[in-house]
Amino acid sequence: MKKLIKGATILTMRDDKLFNGDILIDGDNIADIQTTITAEVDEVIHGEGMVAMPGLINAHQHTPMSLLRGFSDDLKLMDWLDKKMLPAESRMTPEDIYWGTKLAMAEMIKSGTTTFADMYIHMNEIATATEKVGMRASLTRGLVFLENDGGRRMSEAVDLIRRWSGKAEGRITTMLGPHSPYTVPPQSFKEVIALAVQENIPIHTHLAETKEEVIKIREKYNQTPTEYLYHLGLFEKAHVLLAHGVHLNQRDIRYLRGMRGGVSHNPVSNLKLGCGIAPITDLTEQGITVGLGTDGAGSAATLDMFEEIRAATWLQKLDYGDPTKLPAIDALRMATVGSAESLDIGHEVGTLEIGKKADIILIDLRKPHLQPIHNINSLLAYCANGSDVDTTIVNGKVLMRGRQLLTIDEDELLKQVSLRSKRIVDGI
């Protein structure tokens, strides 16, 4: 199947240059990008008035938590997690997880996200939903070792890797997910690292999200959370995806230098939970890759990556008292290239280039809040919303056209969500 996107303004993210042109998709690949392409194709996608750019990559998610959106807000992270989220999660059935994932995917596709990195439970259901709906995902079974069934969870993590790595036409990759420095003791963390090395699989973990975490780890190990992971050999041995990285001092940042992988910055979740502002500018100045994520909708409220892009740039400007920090194009780069490299899939997605996977979004600029067109990077980073995305393509397949989802029945989804979400939180 060949498709031709005609007459779009193309932002490849290889550099910050824009040009008017066409993109030829052959199967799941980008076959050509040029000012004018003439080819026999099965479908022409009209891009006039639209920007074609790489699909956005959400580098940190807990997808089924979309069922818990708005259930518990305005609490401190540990109260929110222990008193509200964990009890609700213990009531979620595998079917709930399946429908919660679909809810998240509907929102992501409708706001221009083509790939997500997930850490959760019942991963088989998340993988099945991903396979059916057509998104790209890096899936991780979250491992918490404070209770006594760590072994079962490890076996589920291994099962996920064996069953799903490279599946769904190559759209699914997997990672190992020790939840955080405060939920995984040193010996268990070392075992997970050893398994990651043996399987050649990246590690996805939370790091330094709150001040309370820093205090807890100092009390337990007399180290910062970053030092704790460094001394376990994590940054030296594995490719790592570190969610948050809010509370990092200059020495912590030096420990991260040279690591394979990156930090997922989740500014909206950090704002809403009052965690703080991650030192993104310092990280990138030290050569550390930074991607962008939302965290689960239970904490972040929405999965609209345009909100994250905007929050990321504004927070750096505010934090440094300097509007030149994190310019528009750099925030867009975080949501595409930065996330792709953090997920270890930068060779496949994150930029529009011949030979890469055709994960492409079209953003309709023919709206009052996106006019006039002086600077498209500024419009995308500072003015656009997820609802401006007209078309979402993953692996060469159109998942949304003219804002209509093609692989999810929205009416059925909303019915399922309404029934299940009420039952899960009832009485908590």
Ligand SMILES: CSC[C@H]1O[C@@H](n2cnc3c(O)ncnc32)[C@H](O)[C@@H]1O
């Ligand atoms: C065991 S699966 C993952 C686990 O993580 C929890 N979670 C969701 N958001 C956060 C966050 O911001 N910090 C720490 N942990 C978080 C989620 O509820 C699952 O239990």
Ligand SMILES: [Zn+2]
């Ligand atoms: Zn998280």
